[in-house]
Amino acid sequence: MKFSELDVSEEILKATEKMGFQEMTPIQEQAIPVAKTGVDLIGQAQTGTGKTTAFGIPMIEAVDSADSDIQGVVITPTRELAIQNAQELNSLGYFKRVRTVAVYGGQDIQKQIRDLKRHPAIISATPGRLLDHIKRRTIRLDQIKVIVLDEADEMLNMGFIDDIHEILENTPQERQTLLFSATMPGPIQHLAEKFMKDPKKVQIKAKTLTVSLIEQNYVKVREQEKFDALTRFLDIQMPERAIVFGRTKRRVDELMRALQKRGYEAEGIHGDLTQSKRDLVLRRFKQNEVKLLIATDVAARGLDISNVTHVYNFDLPQDPESYVHRIGRTGRAGKTGQALTFITPGEISHLKAIERLTKQPMKQVNAPSYKEALAGQQKVAVDALKQSLENDNYHDYETRAEELLSDNSPADIVAAALKVLTKEPDTTPVHLTREAPLMVKRSNRHQQYNSRDGRGRNFHSYERNGERRQHSGYRGRSRQKSQNY
Numbered sequence: 001m002k003f004s005e006l007d008v009s010e011e012i013l014k015a016t017e018k019m020g021f022q023e024m025t026p027i028q029e030q031a032i033p034v035a036k037t038g039v040d041l042i043g044q045a046q047t048g049t050g051k052t053t054a055f056g057i058p059m060i061e062a063v064d065s066a067d068s069d070i071q072g073v074v075i076t077p078t079r080e081l082a083i084q085n086a087q088e089l090n091s092l093g094y095f096k097r098v099r100t101v102a103v104y105g106g107q108d109i110q111k112q113i114r115d116l117k118r119h120p121a122i123i124s125a126t127p128g129r130l131l132d133h134i135k136r137r138t139i140r141l142d143q144i145k146v147i148v149l150d151e152a153d154e155m156l157n158m159g160f161i162d163d164i165h166e167i168l169e170n171t172p173q174e175r176q177t178l179l180f181s182a183t184m185p186g187p188i189q190h191l192a193e194k195f196m197k198d199p200k201k202v203q204i205k206a207k208t209l210t211v212s213l214i215e216q217n218y219v220k221v222r223e224q225e226k227f228d229a230l231t232r233f234l235d236i237q238m239p240e241r242a243i244v245f246g247r248t249k250r251r252v253d254e255l256m257r258a259l260q261k262r263g264y265e266a267e268g269i270h271g272d273l274t275q276s277k278r279d280l281v282l283r284r285f286k287q288n289e290v291k292l293l294i295a296t297d298v299a300a301r302g303l304d305i306s307n308v309t310h311v312y313n314f315d316l317p318q319d320p321e322s323y324v325h326r327i328g329r330t331g332r333a334g335k336t337g338q339a340l341t342f343i344t345p346g347e348i349s350h351l352k353a354i355e356r357l358t359k360q361p362m363k364q365v366n367a368p369s370y371k372e373a374l375a376g377q378q379k380v381a382v383d384a385l386k387q388s389l390e391n392d393n394y395h396d397y398e399t400r401a402e403e404l405l406s407d408n409s410p411a412d413i414v415a416a417a418l419k420v421l422t423k424e425p426d427t428t429p430v431h432l433t434r435e436a437p438l439m440v441k442r443s444n445r446h447q448q449y450n451s452r453d454g455r456g457r458n459f460h461s462y463e464r465n466g467e468r469r470q471h472s473g474y475r476g477r478s479r480q481k482s483q484n485y
Ligand SMILES: Nc1ncnc2c1ncn2[C@@H]1O[C@H](COP(=O)(O)OP(=O)(O)OP(=O)(O)O)[C@@H](O)[C@H]1O
Pocket: 020, 021, 022, 023, 024, 025, 028, 045, 046, 047, 048, 049, 050, 051, 052, 053, 181, 182, 301, 302, 303, 304, 328, 329, 332, 333
């Protein structure tokens, strides 16, 4: 079904056309008409299938750009996602002149206050900073018509729920509430229904929770062999653009340094970096200036970066849902992708838990040997040589070649040239602090494994650095946890 078959304004149709969209995705086709009637809605569809536009269109249609109040708010767990959602909403609202401003921690609050004085109709925010603005009275939510919780299950996890409740208390009772995510564990959905009015559910049924275009493999490795295995996979698979997920901030820093030491272009992103550094790293990754992004779960949800070809789970995620979101950074909008997960001997049961949730068995692969990695890199050199022959651009070198040929056999010369060209698998020693395997602690509420402290479902607290401390109901716990991300 095309967007033009929807009952929406001309301006929205012009916007979708400008964005290059023709056919709607299933979640758009099914959720937009329902949300347009003004009812509360829980939308669930696989990663990378256009949920942003599915809530963006009804939200933009619901607001009046002539009205100077804030009428719509989208809440997300991370700053990068708040920025990205604002961009997409601004594209969709372009012809209707519906403006969205991003409001998130780590950015100069005075700048945000100046932006807010220009009366945006919609705010795309992280919870902590939004609450700051509410307290400073620089944002009022009393005229809100629509509120969206993007990555709803994450927003309702323990680490965020207090903030969400506080935000909701500042919005009118008669607001429309929309929840979207690729995952929606039963207990969380149950919790959500308490602050929604008779929500309709739009769930795009698929055989598996994960996108079938993503090839999912795992490799069994001992902790101390992980890093060599990773670099060998990189040498063989040669990803155009890849994200490597590590469990903690320290892990991400160490991995980045270790990869750089072995000659890979890698940049890290996590919650302890300044926002300007986070912005810079993401920009360099998007612009293809660096091929490897090393990340904590701060990059697991929602980020839409085109052509991420590979996702490596160097460490297992804390819960199976995070796995779904992490690997969903590849295989978006109909593209294919590859995911590889490293499992240490003590972690096999987690693999099973993930497979139960995704309903998709993973295929076991072996870590490449040094020889295989070398063969992979040699192939790169051979291909480069062949390309040069094809380009016919080596004639300035012929005199040197003749000189070499007078003393050596052609095969010897080519072999030597290939050796020089090949980036041989590097075995430079690196330091990685040992990570303990994930502990199993099954909750009987749902089939997941829990965080190491066994206090219940894991709550990611990666967004909260510096911005949540003033107003948290989970001070002790989440702050303690946030030190890991
Ligand atoms: N109808 C469409 N036709 C073509 N491309 C689309 C369409 N709708 C959205 N897209 C593109 O698909 C990509 C993924 O969309 P989006 O980020 O909204 O996915 P998502 O479902 O929110 O994923 P996630 O669960 O990871 O957050 C984006 O680049 C978006 O521009």
